[in-house]
Amino acid sequence: MPTGEWIALLGSVAHVVIAIVAAVYIASNRKPSSAIAWIMAIVFIPYIGILFFLLIGNWRLPKHRREKQAYVSELFLERTKGLHLVSHADKWPDWLPTIVTLNRNLGALPMVGGNTAELYPVYRESIQAMADAIDTAERYVYIEFFILVDDEWTAPIIEACERACARGVQVRVLSDHIAQFSYPNRKGTVARFKAMGAHYLPMLPIQPFKKHYRRPDLRNHRKLVVVDGLIGFVGSQNLIIDHYHQKKNIQRGLHWKELMCRIEGPAVREIQAVFVTDWYSECDELLLPEVGDIQLGELDATKLDMQMVPSGPSFENDNNLKLFAALFQNARRRISVTSPYFVPDDSIQMALVTAGARGLDVELFVSEISDQFMVYHAQRSYYEELLRAGVKIYAYAAPTILHAKHMTIDEDVSVIGSSNMDIRSLSLHMEMMMMVHGKEFCDRMRAVEDSYRANSKQIHLDEWLKRPTSEKVFDNLMRLTSSLQ
Incomplete structure (x- = not known):
């Protein structure tokens, strides 16, 4: 056999071996849709497929970081024993206790009562509220945001931090390492924190020479503030001007709409637990709160019950995905979901479709336009199935990007936080959601949803099916990319 034919034969055999090895290795503990997508990429474009898999195929953080997460989770499980007793569990819907148990088993934090909450749907008002809270600090301030930029809009918070350090x-x-490179004044922002005496650390840094390396798109997407363990903030908003300093956003007149929540009560310690874990993961300093600060007998169990649910590649499970799917499956009357990037896992899509088929009042709020081409088209490919099941879809009017992330279930359960309803947030990003039981709080969340509806155009099935063929092609093609995780 000529040499060329031997080389071709050996190449074919190697290709088959690579495909078999990839199939066995990739399929291990990976979702079938993701495994199939990666195997197809390696089979049809072997060299490029293998290269990309080596770069972004590992969907968990390095072992030492997962071990840190497990260690701190065990500490908080031990330190929060009995805290779940301070709640109005007798008023929960009959399906809620099992979800509370699920969250506790996954994220190590209990459902605890005695809390109050205030919503901030206006961008600059939430910034001022956080600054005002920082001005009350006597001991410590913890700040963690995916994007954090010192600019004219975030100045109140930066200046409040300077005053706090002076006291x-x-x-x-904490802020995301890679995200800081995408926005102006990165060095100036870090330098200002250091100059005032604050302790600043980048989250999940890519620093190979310092042995800091992992899949580049595993990111910390959380947004939170803690003041003295007494006041906390969670939600969807980054600390940056509402057009993100992006030239294309300014040219298109885009601006972001968010929802933040201010919390007082023992649930603030759960927000603090998430920050403590992330800080410990970056520098080995363990900032455990004092034991005994919370006295069970002093708490008002008639106030809101809250439970923080951290998730991400530092855990062994997709915590937020399981929470969302369980809520949708257990809802009895109504589901309202707000997500700027809606590219759901199969289980979530099926749960929403099934809820619509069960006759529930199901609605989804998205944006009419988007800043991300691939995600925008991918999410549109899911609309037809939802619409056929009776789900109402509302597109928030341009030029606003509805960036809030929350949901309400029936009359008294709400969830708010940092997680989008897409594959990235469900598996690859570190997120935090807050589950709340309380009718009065749910009513306030419903009022926010009502304001969205008033500024949105409802998408109807007959009109949706008539959209241009070119849009359908892009929608379906971009959907194929969502499983490469």
Whole structure:
């Protein structure tokens, strides 16, 4: 056999071996849709497929970081024993206790009562509220945001941190390492925190020479503030001007709409637990709160019950995905979901479709336009199935990007936080959601949803099916990319 034919034969055999090895290795503990997508990529474009898999195929953080997460989770499980007793569990819907148990088993934090909450749907008002809270700090301030930029809109928070440091308050700040490179004044922002005496650390840094390396798109997407363990903030908003300093956003007149929540009560310690874990993961300093600060007998169990649910590649499970699917499956009357990037896992899509088929009042709020081409078209490919099941879809009017992330279930359960309803947030990003039981709070969340509806155009099935063929092609093609995780 000529040499060329031998080389071709050996190449074919190697290709088959690579495909078999990839099939066995990739399929291990991976969702079938993701495994199939990766195997197809390696089979049809072997060299490029293998290269990309080596770069972004590992969907969990390095072992030492997962071990840190497990260690701190065990500490908080031990330190929060009995805290779940301070709640109005007798008023929960009959399906809620099992979901509370699910969250506790996954994220190590209990459902605890005695809390109050205030919503901030206006961008600059939430920034001022966070700054005002920082001005009350006597001991410490913890700040953690995916994107954090010192600019004219975030100035109130930066200046409040300077005043806190001048009072002798310990200020610790975390922000995503890679995200900081995408926006102006990165070095200036870090330098200002250091100059004021604050402790700043980048989250999940890519620093190979310092042995900091992992899949580049595993990111910490959380947004939170803690003041003295007494006041906390969670929600969807980054600390940056509402057009993100992006030239294309300014040219298109885009601006972001968010929802933040201010919390007082023992649930703030759960927000703090998430920050403590992330800080420990970056620098080995364990900032455990004092034991005994919360006295069970002093709490008002008639107030809101809250449970923080951290999730991400530091855990062994997709915590937020399981929470969302369980809520949709157990809802009895109504589901309202707000998500700027809606590219759901199969289980979530099926749960929403099934809820619509069960006759529930199901609605989804998205944006009419988007800043992300691939995600925008991918999410549109899911609309037809939802619409056929009776799900109402509302597109928030341009030029606003509806970036809030929350949901309400029936009359008294709400969830708000940092997680989108897409594959990235469900599996690849570190997120935090807050589950709340309380009719009065749910009513306020419904009022926010009502304001969205008033500024949205409802998408109807007959009109949707008539959209241009070119749009359908892009929608379906972009959907294929969503499983490569």
